[in-house]
Amino acid sequence: MTALDNLFTKVRAENRAALIAYIPAGFPSQAGCQRVIAAFIAGGVDAIEIGFPYSDPVMDGPTIQAAAVTSLENGTGAAEVFQALATASAQVPAVVMTYWNPIERYGVNEFSAAIAANGGSGVITPDLTIEESQGWISATDNSAINPIYVVAPSTSDARLAQVTAKCSGFVYVASVMGVTGARTSVSTGAADLVARVRKTTSLPVAVGLGVSTREQAKGVAAYADGVIVGSAFIKALQDAPDEESGLAAVTELARELSKGVREGR
């Protein structure tokens, strides 16, 4: 059992959803990322996703693309990702989210082992298909961490069953067809997709893409075990006149969202 598994057991007992916050390592700076993690904790997030910035983020909208560029300019590599992961995982369950090539380049077994060594519970791999996962599944088994896959509204029922069978920790439901970024409404399709996922697995299900407000978090928490928020936090940092006020905005947003995930049921 990972810390992440234990978290979902706990929030299910509390009859609420978990709030999962995303920040790329090295954003807005290496030290700034450490402060963002502290701001998340102060705001009451339940788990943290550390992003491994990548040069070709085809799943990400402009907000996270810009953050990835900043992070790469700040010299972020695997070492900085693991450092941020260790900081986060010392306080709450933490995972890494990364496109596949940085894992392959680092070494599949080595990457998985480093996640475990830095207290990480798992890895979210948005562009790794189950067909290409053989080595990764055995690596994550050996390291006793959760391989977390992302499913989409276009994923067929038959395919959902195949993907969730490879998954552990939680199933990441992309709420809409499209890239990451805050949206004015969370697609009603998300609830349908969560329901379809639940027919294939008893794993917790967390919803991401487009959540940025307490009301949206409340709406998603009505049917999901976790609410994932990324772009809204990054935008709060980007829009702030200075880092201090950005961090204050992050904590405030986290507080609001953590109320939302408790109001859904």
Add this chain to the structure above:
Amino acid sequence: MSTEPQIDVSQILGHFGPYGGRFVPEALIGALEELEEAHRSSQLDPTFVAELAELHRTYSGRPSIITEAKRFAEHAGGARIILKREDLNHTGSHKINNVLGQALLTKRMGKKRIIAETGAGQHGVASATAAALMGLECVVYMGEEDTKRQALNVARMKLLGADVVPVTSGSRTLKDAINEAMRDWVTNVETTHYLLGTVAGPHPFPTMVRDFHKIIGEETREQVLALTGRLPDVVMACVGGGSNAIGIFHRFISDPSVRLIGLEAGGDGVETGRHAATITGGTPGVLHGTRSYVLQDANGQTVESHSISAGLDYPGVGPEHAYLHDIGRAEYRAITDEQAMHAFALLCKTEGIIPAIETAHALAGALQVGNELGKDAIIVINLSGRGDKDVNTAADYFGIPLN
């Protein structure tokens, strides 16, 4: 005369040895499966095959001719140099072969909108052309840097009714145009076909695009046998993503006496780090949905490529090329900007043919290989595109004033 290829390098699930495959968001899996099935069934459908053949004959102008380049050959050790004239196709390059095939598949799948990426603009122009012909909506993503280098092609696409979207992220070249096209596709996959222009990307693209271009090699083999009475010693082509090269190579893979040589963009020289020679100077990795050679750093971040040729300026390469390289069936060499531009000028002055700068890399390779093999050799070069679009770049390079 014509025997079927004995080596089928297209293996299950779109793998070529350790390369190829599918590394994409789950959101795209359904569309890729639909495309794979549409491609498979269309190949067995006589109506589809006849419709594409008719377009080749009456619209693009196939079969393209071969031209023996006797004056150019004097600079290539006196070897016989034969040019496969894909530059004479409608829209001026080999790209039309793939585009017509995929546009027909788009209609077969009931989709009304195509998106495409383009570097030099050749694939964008070809896509806009096919969209106009078949009444499809067309959006072309093009790196902002490339829209400046290839302004003429931007105007051509607009005349043909396409929307051209300049991409301002990353290096603002082909790689980033593909990223943006994939983001569009993830968002609009139900209505939209991504008309990828090269033999890269997730399965089935490398196999499907190869299938639409293999007619180049099939025609070439028969034409060269008819002209010379024997198989060529060498078949050469430039390699960016690698579509024209796979197109001319594929029919010759099962002819072991025929050397296959791909010429990559060496930019300022592979040793300088400013190049786009992915097989020569890269390492295995995953980019844009497929595993192949990639120009990347120690953290797996894609490194920006550099080439005078927008069409070769790409830090990845098709997975089948990676496989042909590893098993030793094809060779890959890097040609610098300077070597390519020398060959470009030479073909203009000796044969009256202005080639695309992409193609000039293959011509430069032929000058090397001709001198290595001498006058008994027969060398075939895929003249993949014409150079009208490159006149500004060439004039600038050679110091020819434009008023």
